[in-house]
Amino acid sequence: MKAAVLFEAKTPLSIEDVTVSLPAAREVLIRTHAVGICRSDLHFIDGAFPHPVPTVPGHEAAGVVEAVGSDVAHLKPGDHVITFFTAFCGTCEFCISGRPSLCLDPSTRRPQTAPPRLALGDGTPLAPFLNLSAYAEMMLVHENACVAISKEMPLVQAALIGCAVITGAGAIFNDSKLKPGETVAVIGAGGIGLAAVNSAKIAGAGRIIVIDPVADKRALAEKLGATDTLDAGDPDVGKKVLAMTGGGVNYAIEAVGRPETAELAWAVLRRGGTATILGMIAPGKSVTIPGPSFLSGKRMQGSLLGSTQFPVDMPRLVAMYLDGRLDLDAMVAERITLPEINDAMAKLRTGDTTRSVVVFA
Known part of the structure; x- marks a missing residue:
């Protein structure tokens, strides 16, 4: 072969x-x-x-x-x-x-x-x-x-579920357990980030803010459910998220894999919020968090493949695609x-x- x-x-x-x-x-x-x-x-x-x-x-x-x-x-x-x-x-x-x-x-x-x-x-x-x-x-x-999986599922789209989609969707459904009306910021609008956006829409998020430097990706994120998009190159992007949400989001999803984007995910959280880091931060790199900010009750957690329970979650995602909810x-x-x-x-x-x-x- x-x-x-x-x-x-x-x-x-x-x-x-x-x-x-x-x-x-x-x-x-x-x-x-x-x-x-x-x-x-x-x-x-x-x-x-x-x-x-x-x-x-x-x-x-x-x-x-x-x-x-x-x-x-x-x-x-x-x-x-x-x-x-x-x-x-x-x-x-x-x-x-x-x-x-x-x-x-x-x-x-x-x-x-x-x-x-x-x-x-x-x-x-x-x-x-x-x-x-x-x-x-x-x-x-x-x-x-x-x-x-169901043989009705197109295999090209099914392939995406094997990594990007289970990771992004799992960050919403499993790691964050987002409830209807809660707010989420997604940093990075690649495959994983876009899956998180679509899943946040399915979960009923009240506001979905996407941060990415590429205009076309921001436009695609809006098609998949983002309510707001911001340019990651804006030096005030974190402050803008805080202002838009009255103090920060309930959940931040980092889908890039850089220390600065992980730190941004922490910065845009409201008190008691949770940041989930999905990106692969390279060996030798570290994330720095100001010590006093832990007193705000915020949490940062890592995740591998969205903490997916594969035999259960993957067929469910297939069903979401077949019934038109997961794009x-x-x-x-x-x-x-x-x-x-x-x-x-x-x-x-x-x-x-x-x-x-x-x-x-």
Whole structure:
């Protein structure tokens, strides 16, 4: 099969012939239909976050099950599935307490003594990327790294649910538990931020303020439910949010991954408000919060994939799309082929595009 391989950080991806192993116990072989170009992948490709190489990046995908290994209980060939990169064991402390996105149990990975899931044509093993390696015509994953969905769901839009949408929506529904009439500021109008905006509208937010430097993204945020938009380049943007809301928002969602935007999320909160940090702040970077501001009862929390309970939340998001409440069509900026992936990465570096999606024939 064809796959986009990263041989070294800060170099272009290379389209290579790759071999995929047969599914072992509790593994599922998926024919990839669509995979989103996510900034998280770019962090690894550009070397901001270290990762073993060579590897096949990609982690926001949907496809159709081709084959299953032994002991697979809930999936069968022909099932349409969305993948997610935090494969969960189902039995550890985090899983049984309702936090499967935090599971790190090694039982979902292949033993080091077993053949690799993916390898180059000469037999060189490819390091697994976030349990998925989705920039490839096929994915071989643990059964608890994907969930079956309605076959009525278009797979291009379904792919976005695998990262951007569960993260943004989860920040509203799970992390914030936003109630009707409450206010929210979303910093960053990429895929994750836009999903948070749309979800805040579904949850009945009284005011949804979006902060982003790109005018086209602010316009798209308004289409998805933002009541107000502000230019992130305005040096007084924080003060403007406080003035607009009479003291700050109930919830702030940071979807950029920079210390200054995390600090802005804290600054625009009202007393007792909560800031949720979704962006990947690079190693070595720190967030600074004025000590006395803790006396205002504000909270800052981190979140991975919106604290999603995958087998329950993902089909619900599919249902929201099918009944017309969750708008995923507007988030797809362009559909591309695998050989165009480096051009899509270059667009992502500029910050001007929403979501490019690789669609396989």
